[in-house]
Amino acid sequence: MSRVESRIVRRETHSPRTVAAACVAIVLVVAVAWLAVEGILHLLGMRPLLFSPRAQLTALAAAPSAGTPLLVAVAAIAGVVGVVLVALAVLPGRRPRRVLRGERAVVVADDEMLASALARRASRAAAVSPDAVTVSLGRRTGVVRIAPVSGMRVNRDEVRIAVAEEFDRAHSTGSMRFSILVSPTGKVGS
């Protein structure tokens, strides 16, 4: 895979964090613009919008006498938002997509698309209607839920083998473990 292609794959399988960064940037822009406007108003000798720069500084210096409830609120809110932002910055932010083996093109499939293919295969193997099967995919595990036709047994191992085979056919890298859950109550004529 060329450098361009590996770059494309990395960018397409990981979140760009654009929404979070844009929200933070807008908040910062508003805050900094407010500070600047207060500074300009002060320089022009006009009345401040909320607090003049000097009043901001003295208020900040008097923070210890702000009272415990306010300090607790500040600590809690800043702490929670800070942890969330650092987590967003550090965590990989994988998107639910997988790279498929391709000769010429770089092919990435959404997990939703893969799950739908696996559900079709599972419904064939279990002899139920496609609507009676739901598949959810995680990074390394997948769960296949089947609502059987009442009075019919579903061979789980058969379904597991079929689903794993379909997955291996599509996907080259990484292995998956599938668990097959058959609902205890069947559906009539499903």
Place this chain on the structure above:
Amino acid sequence: MNDTNRVINRLLLAVTGIALLAVAGLAVALIAVPDAGRLWRGIGRSATTAADGVFGVRLWPGTTLSLAALIALAVAALFVILLIVQVVRAGHGATSTVLTLSTPDGSVELDAAVPAALLTEQLKPVPGVAGVAVSAYRVRRTPALKVTVRCRRGASPREVADAVDEAVALLDSALGTTLPVFAQLVGGFRSRLQAATRVDTSTSAARPS
């Protein structure tokens, strides 16, 4: 595949997050540590006098303007502009020209619509494909194609991926050069079965009973 600068996005989040954690830590220290309040007031008083001193230096007589105020405003303006640029730039980077050939008579530019039409024509009849969209982006200054293949419910990923490979190989021979091609398979549960399956082998008719 666009111009979004992801490193700056993450840096912005990290720096803001760490600053907020520091604020939270200071607030906790003010509540929990008995001497912290006194220390804070002392630092605050000296900071106030220092600021008064720096901002009190007039640039010329009869003005309120000081060098420190000018610098502070310039830094604020720069900061705001950089942040707005970062927000506005996100998501762009699509290009319409995928190929530029220079011949002795001049240069030829190939629009993205040409490979788009070729790929769409090739992929449309493939079973399981409900729709195709093609766009072009610049990645590391080379144009690359992005093919979004909307699949029908239950479409085999292998078959669709092979069809994409084949279509791209055909495109290569038509263009005479190889462009990086990225294909994304989307769809699935939400796109319902359509005319592609007239004979439904999965219902009771095919079930051993």
